[in-house]
Amino acid sequence: MAEIVQAKVFRYNPDVDKEGHFENYEVPYVEGMVVLDVLHHIYEKIDGSFAYRWACRAGQCGSCAVIINGKPRVACRTIVDKNKPLTVAPLLQFPVVKDLVVDLDRGLDRLAKMRPYVTRVTKPARPEIISKEAIEPIKEVRECIECWSCISACPAVAEAWQQFSGPMYHAKFARLEFDERDVEDRVKMAFLEGLYKCTTCRACVEVCPKEIDIPGKAIEKLRAVAAKTGLGPLPGHKEYTTRALQSGRSVDKMGASLLEMIPEIIHGNIARVKDARDTVGYFPGCLTDYRLQEVGKAIIEVLIRNNIEVIVPQEFACCGSPLLRAGMVDEAKENLVPKNVRILEELGVKTIVTGCPGCSMTIKNNYPELIGRKLGFEIMHFSEYFAGRNDLNTGDMKALNLKATYHNPCHLNRGMNAHDALKNVLSKIPGVNVIEMEESDRCCGAGGGVRAGERPISMMMARRKGEFIINSKAEACVTQCPFCYIQIQDILKQMGYQQIKVYDLADLLAMSYK
Ligand code: SF4
Numbered sequence: 202m203a204e205i206v207q208a209k210v211f212r213y214n215p216d217v218d219k220e221g222h223f224e225n226y227e228v229p230y231v232e233g234m235v236v237l238d239v240l241h242h243i244y245e246k247i248d249g250s251f252a253y254r255w256a257c258r259a260g261q262c263g264s265c266a267v268i269i270n271g272k273p274r275v276a277c278r279t280i281v282d283k284n285k286p287l288t289v290a291p292l293l294q295f296p297v298v299k300d301l302v303v304d305l306d307r308g309l310d311r312l313a314k315m316r317p318y319v320t321r322v323t324k325p326a327r328p329e330i331i332s333k334e335a336i337e338p339i340k341e342v343r344e345c346i347e348c349w350s351c352i353s354a355c356p357a358v359a360e361a362w363q364q365f366s367g368p369m370y371h372a373k374f375a376r377l378e379f380d381e382r383d384v385e386d387r388v389k390m391a392f393l394e395g396l397y398k399c400t401t402c403r404a405c406v407e408v409c410p411k412e413i414d415i416p417g418k419a420i421e422k423l424r425a426v427a428a429k430t431g432l433g434p435l436p437g438h439k440e441y442t443t444r445a446l447q448s449g450r451s452v453d454k455m456g457a458s459l460l461e462m463i464p465e466i467i468h469g470n471i472a473r474v475k476d477a478r479d480t481v482g483y484f485p486g487c488l489t490d491y492r493l494q495e496v497g498k499a500i501i502e503v504l505i506r507n508n509i510e511v512i513v514p515q516e517f518a519c520c521g522s523p524l525l526r527a528g529m530v531d532e533a534k535e536n537l538v539p540k541n542v543r544i545l546e547e548l549g550v551k552t553i554v555t556g557c558p559g560c561s562m563t564i565k566n567n568y569p570e571l572i573g574r575k576l577g578f579e580i581m582h583f584s585e586y587f588a589g590r591n592d593l594n595t596g597d598m599k600a601l602n603l604k605a606t607y608h609n610p611c612h613l614n615r616g617m618n619a620h621d622a623l624k625n626v627l628s629k630i631p632g633v634n635v636i637e638m639e640e641s642d643r644c645c646g647a648g649g650g651v652r653a654g655e656r657p658i659s660m661m662m663a664r665r666k667g668e669f670i671i672n673s674k675a676e677a678c679v680t681q682c683p684f685c686y687i688q689i690q691d692i693l694k695q696m697g698y699q700q701i702k703v704y705d706l707a708d709l710l711a712m713s714y715k
């Protein structure tokens with residue numbers, strides 16, 4: 202018998218329907234078929250009035266983008282998984298014309314106002330020779346096919362599109378700013394279009410058919426120019442970036458720091474264990490050292506309970522993420538990065554573990570480019586480390602009896618590509634009933650300097666996350682990022698749900714070992 206794809210597809214006919222609805226279709230499965238084939242089948246064999254867009258069928262025109270199983274994707278490049286139900290809906294942020302066809306005018310009009318072409322004051326020579334070197338910085342952002350998937354995926358656009366035009370537009374600003382022929386001030390345009398409202402969550406990268414790294418290749422590059430011309434960083438960034446440069450920590454100390462407690466906790470700076478299965482270095486990061494010391498202690502305890510030797514450096518500097526995300530690249534590169542590289546390489550271990558995804562992503566993704574060479578160690582997030590080892594000591598754990606949902610931090614999930622690490626480890630704790638919330642991977646609004654610099658939009662994103670947590674009916678929300686942890690605690694309190702406990706994953710693991 203032929204295999205069947207169960208497809209749930211959005212339908213809306215403005216002539217007869219008050220609102221849209223989903224209809225179920227059974228479509229014969231063909232090996233290697235893409236979602237566009239499913240849509241073709243519905244149109245050709247089931248209902249000729251079904252409306253959807255496509256043109257090239259080759260991932261080049263951008264016209265077939267729709268929401269597939271909750272994420273925007275181009276239908277012609279999305280392979281159908283015959284073992285999973287398929288849901289197809291129109292792109293978000295645009296009014297639906299009919300079925301899957303949306304009216305893109307509001308996006309196109311806004312784009313036209315930005316003069317998205319090379320603006321010149323002189324006539325170019327003929328032939329005009331553009332060097333390879335001149336193209337290199339804009340090569341990736343030039344790949345955009347205007348499919349609008351990133352606009353549909355962006356959590357900041359979802360809250361306030363008027364304030365933040367979104368990833369595709371900023372890719373275009375970068376393409377023109379770093380094109381030496383263009384004479385417009387694209388950084389100023391980007392600034393006015395919400396340059397500092399991007400949380401660097403990488404949701405746009407995840408859905409982009411061309412895999413354009415918009416936060417890295419557009420937003421942060423534009424912010425770096427903004428910081429040099431005085432447009433950035435924002436007032437809210439100045440306090441912590443100045444503090445990071447002056448004291449080596451981006452936040453003020455509350456009580457004794459974790460590093461001050463270390464000699465007592467582990468009797469020196471190395472926790473020796475019998476029959477050690479591994480030896481790792483531990484990089485606490487600013488927030489764990491100065492504010493969330495208990496989380497730091499829990500991380501060390503869990504490593505020890507897993508027979509893993511831990512070396513804690515006697516000093517370190519802020520990883521530089523707060524500066525890099527705000528555009529202060531030179532300052533981070535000169536003052537913070539070399540110190541950390543020296544300290545961490547001197548530990549002489551193969552692996553450095555951290556509980557902060559911001560630190561791990563920055564060290565992994567930014568440091569090699571900033572120092573011009575590979576690092577002498579591998580940096581891993583704590584969840585990623587244990588998910589990868591697959592030998593978590595569960596034998597010594599006691600059951601916790603907790604109904605918990607989890608928030609997957611953007612910089613762990615998409616920044617480190619450790620997509621399932623947090624859930625993987627959390628699910629192994631006995632007695633924890635893991636409840637999926639809606640969009641556990643949706644940004645909480647804390648990252649990219651947005652919580653500090655653009656608090657109103659940050660809290661809008663947090664509120665949506667808060668609603669998902671509350672709707673999950675869980676007793677607790679588990680995450681593993683100091684910024685997400687603080688942001689989620691704040692919003693649940695603001696929403697009157699402080700009874701929902703927020704845990705760092707390490708806290709919960711340490712509790713189960715008690
Ligand atoms: S990184 Fe996140 S917030 Fe920034 S543009 Fe992309 S989707 Fe939007």
Ligand code: SF4
Binds near residue numbers: 347349368413
């Ligand atoms: S940046 Fe990528 S996702 Fe966004 S419109 Fe361009 S091709 Fe599509």
Ligand code: FES
Binds near residue numbers: 257262275
């Ligand atoms: S049909 Fe052109 S990108 Fe899919």
